[in-house]
Amino acid sequence: MAVQKSEQSAQSAPAKSAPDATRRSERSRRAIYDAALALVAEAGYPKTTIEGIAARAGVGKQTIYRWWSSKADVLMEAFLDLAEQSxxxxxxxxxxxxxxxxxxxxxxxxxxxxxxxxxxxxxxxxxxxxxxxxxxxxxxxxxxxxxxxxxxxxxxxxxxxxxxxxxxxxxxxxxxxxxxxxxxxxxxxxxxxxxxxxxxxxxxxxxxxxxxxxxx
Amino acid sequence: MAVQKSEQSAQSAPAKSAPDATRRSERSRRAIYDAALALVAEAGYPKTTIEGIAARAGVGKQTIYRWWSSKADVLMEAFLDLAEQSxxxxxxxxxxxxxxxxxxxxxxxxxxxxxxxxxxxxxxxxxxxxxxxxxxxxxxxxxxxxxxxxxxxxxxxxxxxxxxxxxxxxxxxxxxxxxxxxxxxxxxxxxxxxxxxxxxxxxxxxxxxxxxxxxx
Amino acid sequence: MAVQKSEQSAQSAPAKSAPDATRRSERSRRAIYDAALALVAEAGYPKTTIEGIAARAGVGKQTIYRWWSSKADVLMEAFLDLAEQSxxxxxxxxxxxxxxxxxxxxxxxxxxxxxxxxxxxxxxxxxxxxxxxxxxxxxxxxxxxxxxxxxxxxxxxxxxxxxxxxxxxxxxxxxxxxxxxxxxxxxxxxxxxxxxxxxxxxxxxxxxxxxxxxxx
Amino acid sequence: MAVQKSEQSAQSAPAKSAPDATRRSERSRRAIYDAALALVAEAGYPKTTIEGIAARAGVGKQTIYRWWSSKADVLMEAFLDLAEQSxxxxxxxxxxxxxxxxxxxxxxxxxxxxxxxxxxxxxxxxxxxxxxxxxxxxxxxxxxxxxxxxxxxxxxxxxxxxxxxxxxxxxxxxxxxxxxxxxxxxxxxxxxxxxxxxxxxxxxxxxxxxxxxxxx
DNA sequence: GCCTAATCGAGACGGTACGTCTCGTCTTCAC
DNA sequence: GTGAAGACGAGACGTACCGTCTCGATTAGGC
The missing domain is CATH 1.10.357.10 (Tetracycline Repressor, domain 2)
Structure with missing residues (x-):
């Protein structure tokens, strides 16, 4: 899945240039959680798509793929976040x-x-x-x-x-x-x-x- | 799954011309059950597709859509059939x-x-x-x-x-x-x-x- | 295209058991012509289908395939027939x-x-x-x-x-x-x-x- | 083909979000033209399918549907392109x-x-x-x-x-x-x-x- | 306070599967 | 044995998303 170009990855750097979490947009994170929970509630899990979440959150798809690995992953974090708040x-x-x-x-x-x-x-x-x-x-x-x-x-x-x-x-x-x-x-x-x-x-x-x- | 209760629906709702179950191909039914169970076992449920089942069963996709309404439906009948045989x-x-x-x-x-x-x-x-x-x-x-x-x-x-x-x-x-x-x-x-x-x-x-x- | 089962065809009979034209239904032929011309006039040639002609003519599909080789063939005969009548x-x-x-x-x-x-x-x-x-x-x-x-x-x-x-x-x-x-x-x-x-x-x-x- | 004349349409009709032509892949366009002309020459127009063109061009179907409205449309542009080159x-x-x-x-x-x-x-x-x-x-x-x-x-x-x-x-x-x-x-x-x-x-x-x- | 690199919104891309439609063949009854 | 009916294997249709990949345009943090 990861690309692993040349020797670089063999040295020390992680294969996929791990994103810099310190620069992460809190705004996007929140919007994605909200959109994910809303869509799941409205349309159900199978009809909830990453594309739909991105569109609803006003976010590029890559911003989701950068930080989460799957629809289930997004939803679980969103749910955990909801539980924490509650x-x-x-x-x-x-x-x-x-x-x-x-x-x-x-x-x-x-x-x-x-x-x-x-x-x-x-x-x-x-x-x-x-x-x-x-x-x-x-x-x-x-x-x-x-x-x-x-x-x-x-x-x-x-x-x-x-x-x-x-x-x-x-x-x-x-x-x-x-x-x-x-x-x-x-x-x-x-x-x-x-x-x-x-x-x-x-x-x-x-x-x-x-x-x-x-x-x- | 098919509706067609009493004569009522035959009049008021042309619906989708329920298929004639007496002419159903037993060969196809069996092949579809087998293919569905095999694929689910091999690749898991989400990677099992209707297209894949049809291809493996040597059956047209329409033959599946004619008799079942969803992947879950196919699989449930296949499983019930398996249980009955077992x-x-x-x-x-x-x-x-x-x-x-x-x-x-x-x-x-x-x-x-x-x-x-x-x-x-x-x-x-x-x-x-x-x-x-x-x-x-x-x-x-x-x-x-x-x-x-x-x-x-x-x-x-x-x-x-x-x-x-x-x-x-x-x-x-x-x-x-x-x-x-x-x-x-x-x-x-x-x-x-x-x-x-x-x-x-x-x-x-x-x-x-x-x-x-x-x-x- | 033709199936040619066993030796039969090698003897004398035509390969595809040529249909017996004497028993052909004139009623069906007329209905097919009418349906074909009507559908072409209403929906255009590409949207006219053999299935549609058969349904409209109240005829089995096989009755069309038995006597004509293609949509164009049906339509040409229908048109010739129309021209003759006109x-x-x-x-x-x-x-x-x-x-x-x-x-x-x-x-x-x-x-x-x-x-x-x-x-x-x-x-x-x-x-x-x-x-x-x-x-x-x-x-x-x-x-x-x-x-x-x-x-x-x-x-x-x-x-x-x-x-x-x-x-x-x-x-x-x-x-x-x-x-x-x-x-x-x-x-x-x-x-x-x-x-x-x-x-x-x-x-x-x-x-x-x-x-x-x-x-x- | 794309609509989007003046600002009007941007307001009244969201239409289908006309694709951004500046980001179009020239490589795909060429490959589609070549595939389309080759297939038409080899198999004839009716047997040429969008699916076939996409497969031969090594292109997703959506890339064809994104830029052309029909098989005839693809072929016409391909032909015009050929004529221009010739x-x-x-x-x-x-x-x-x-x-x-x-x-x-x-x-x-x-x-x-x-x-x-x-x-x-x-x-x-x-x-x-x-x-x-x-x-x-x-x-x-x-x-x-x-x-x-x-x-x-x-x-x-x-x-x-x-x-x-x-x-x-x-x-x-x-x-x-x-x-x-x-x-x-x-x-x-x-x-x-x-x-x-x-x-x-x-x-x-x-x-x-x-x-x-x-x-x- | 500028510079610059990463993140962002956006969306085109090669793909896969969807569910539908029609093809041409084959099978089943009714007449 | 013809004809209406329609199930069948096959495969294209046009659409929806997948996950990857560019694109500028912000947008921080380190200088």
Whole structure:
């Protein structure tokens, strides 16, 4: 893909004359994010094109290709940027996890916040687009998990460990598996539209998970 | 896909002169399925093109457009056809669910079969492609759920109901939610590559789900 | 082109199982002529398709391919048929040439009739279409000349020979060349739209041709 | 072809954003001309396709569609370009008309040059193709006449006027009609293959035309 | 505060695939 | 066995985008 002219690249300089990030136009970056998110929301991911983003942002195509490697890449950064702006400091899921001492109540609260977010139409289309791309495109998928999901998962793990210390969760439980009982059913209902998403539903998940399906 | 319900449409809407299915070439249909699955497996979903499928199948493009409305549509039918062939009669997940009286053992067995299937490379790429498309394309997504997943889910529901009758699962549990504890974590690990998939993992899921995370 | 299966064709039967003309449907033939002429007149030659002719005539495509070899072929026969119907018996150009003893007057009269015909919109589009095809397609061109033009040219030759006998045209003139002075300028004006076509114009042609451009 | 007259169109009609001619690739233009002429010569006009021209020229299809509106348009420009190259300065027909004082000799000389050109196989197929298209396509026909024929016709008119001044052609003759006696019979013989084309033939045309068919 | 190199908007370019249209052949029924 | 109907393999149509490649015209940062 890179051209690699003569010996130059063999020495030290990167093959493709890496662009100078210090001179990058902030104006263009912002315009591209906005255009990308707007187009994805309006027309859907497949009908969103780099050419369309460039035109809408009032930007040359090369300015996009200079800084991003693909449509998915642009969109992911735009989405991350949006997420950062939306949760400037706190955000229950993003940065902290409540610990009132009652793990059931705490998890229910966080899941209710997640339900709210999944229902926010501003997030809906780009999130689905990214999730879909991540299913098929391994590299992007791993990036998505690492950047968007892992921080939240770590908070779950932390809270579950605390619950184990407090004796509210069995000590022989692996928190990395346990958290999936809260996250995965919700994720699948959302991704595959296999059922309604509500506070009642997530509350039920927590109760079933903690106390088990079998009679005691 | 074709409309033409009752006589109504024949009068009011000349539409596009729905093709005569009785004259359809079985040879072409088979060749298209084979080509589509092969190309998706070799090059991935986005690089699979209708033109490529037609060329590989030795078929005119119009023959594809005549019978399917999109690449996703072709692939879904091809995949359904493959699934049908693969499970000609039985297949534990597809048509029956074991009932040895021990619900834990039965669910573990079925999940182990699912693990095997998810690891079969023949299914890997087309399944991901379809799942991804279904995330973004609501219509296709619902079709996928209805045709590919629902039959299996119904079997889970049946088995859980039997377990309730036998007193192995609490009577106040909603089986439609309970089954997600088995299915969704596995699905998410596979779709989003958030963790390894093994018999050990699914066995653990069953144990955690049945007995709960909380100490008893 | 022909398929020539097995030895059959090597024996005596024509290679392509020549259709049995006695069973040919007169109804279809007429409908095809009508449809072809109508479509050419409405949409022009290039937009007229065999498929369109068949649909309009209420005829299967094969019925056209069985009896004609190309779009040009259909149209030529249709046009010939039209011409035959239009000049059932007489028709000044088609079958006889006036001989009043005054060659100038006679030729002028015939040319005026030709002017009338060239201006008839019923003939305009199909004639142009055929002429154009004949320019590029040698076989069709020769057929056109032979079937549509030669009869008229022969009449001119006859009339000019009579004029030579009567002393109105020089004996050393080749009538086959002389007639071009009347026909070709008119034809070119019409085909290439290089000038208006009128009685006055054709009258002038005759005068100039007979008496020469040089002063006498 | 491009519209964009004055500022008006820039406001009222965004049209199709006329391409920037200053950035046009000369290399592509030449390659397209060459490919177009070669293909027409090899395969004939109807079998020459834009796709084929693009492939042979090593050019994207859009590069053709960007600058030309149709196959006929490409071919006409290619042909005009060829003609320009062939007659870089002089060329008897194209730019000057001999005037030795003997109009008969001069016209015969020019017609002999025309005969040579009509027989040049390099010109044969594209010329026929364009002429045929011009018969059917009025816009192209008028362009062809204006760009390819009119300059020559004007030279004839000029020479005939001089002959009138010199008393070699009658003063009451309309040169625009008179020239057709030289041009049209030759054109028709060529276009419709109604007879052989030779120096002898064109010489005869000149003699007959100047001295008339009638005895003097 | 100028100079100059990189970034920018713009868009032409060689390509690929799209979804549609028509070709000429082949197959299926009805008559 | 002809004829209407139309599915088929083939391939061109004209369009939309791809990712690369020039073009001036800003537009900074280092001097």
């Amino acid at each position: 949760t400037p400091e706190a955000g229950p899921v993003a940065y902290t996890f409540p610990d009132t001492g009652d793990v059931a109540a705490d998890v229910k609260a966080v899941l209710r916040a997640t339900v709210d977010q999944l229902r926010d139409p501003r997030f809906e289309v780009p999130s689905r687009a990214l999730a879909a791309e991540g299913v098929v495109n391994e590299q992007l998928g791993r990036e998505l998990v690492a950047k968007l999901m892992q921080p939240s998962l770590d908070l779950y793990i932390g809270r579950l460990r605390a619950a184990q210390d407090a004796g509210q969760v069995r000590a022989d439980i692996d928190p990395r598996i346990a958290l999936e009982f809260f996250i995965s059913p919700l994720a699948q209902r959302w991704l595959q539209r296999t059922g309604p998403i509500s506070y009642e539903y997530t509350d039920t998940l927590v109760d079933y998970a903690l106390h088990g399906l079998a009679p005691r | 499970t000609p009669e039985a297949g534990p997940v597809a048509y029956t669910f074991p009932d040895t009286g021990d619900v834990a053992a039965d669910v573990k067995a079925v999940l182990r079969a699912t693990v095997d299937q998810l690891r079969d490379p023949r299914f890997e790429v087309p399944s991901r492609a379809l799942a991804a498309e279904g995330v973004v394309n609501e219509q296709l997504g619902r079709e996928l759920v209805a045709k590919l997943m629902q039959p299996s889910l119904d079997l889970y529901i049946g088995r859980l109901r039997a377990a309730q009758d036998a007193g192995q699962v609490r009577a106040d549990i909603d089986p439609r939610i309970a089954l997600e504890f088995f299915i969704s974590p596995l699905a998410q690990r596979w779709l989003q590559r958030t963790g390894p998939i093994s018999y050990e993992y699914t066995d653990t899921l069953v144990d955690y789900a049945l007995h709960g995370l909380a100490p008893r | 000049t059932p018996e007489a028709g000044p150009v088609a079958y006889t040439f006036p001989d009043t003893g005054d060659v100038a007057a006679d030729v002028k009269a015939v040319l005026r009739a030709t002017v009338d015909q060239l201006r008839d919109p019923r003939f305009e589009v199909p004639s142009r279409a055929l002429a154009a095809e004949g320019v590029v397609n040698e076989q069709l061109g020769r057929e056109l000349v032979a079937k549509l033009m030669q009869p008229s040219l022969d009449l001119y030759i006859g009339r000019l020979r009579a004029a030579q006998d009567a002393g109105q045209v020089r004996a050393d003139i080749d009538p086959r060349i002389a007639l071009e002075f009347f026909i070709s300028p008119l034809a070119q004006r019409w085909l290439q739209r290089t000038g208006p076509i009128s009685y006055e114009y054709t009258d002038t042609l005759v005068d100039y041709a007979l008496h020469g451009l040089a002063p006498r | 007659t870089p300065e002089a060329g008897p027909v194209a730019y000057t008309f001999p005037d030795t004082g003997d109009v008969a000799a001069d016209v015969k000389a020019v017609l002999r040059a025309t005969v040579d050109q009509l027989r040049d196989p390099r010109f044969e197929v594209p010329s026929r193709a364009l002429a045929a298209e011009g018969v059917v396509n009025e816009q192209l026909g008028r362009e062809l006449v204006a760009k390819l024929m009119q300059p020559s016709l004007d030279l004839y008119i000029g020479r005939l006027r001089a002959a009138q001044d010199a008393g070699q052609v009658r003063a009451d003759i309309d040169p625009r009609i008179a020239l057709e006696f030289f041009i049209s019979p030759l054109a028709q013989r060529w276009l419709q293959r109604t007879g052989p084309i030779s120096y002898e033939y064109t010489d005869t045309l000149v003699d007959y035309a100047l001295h008339g068919l009638a005895p003097r």
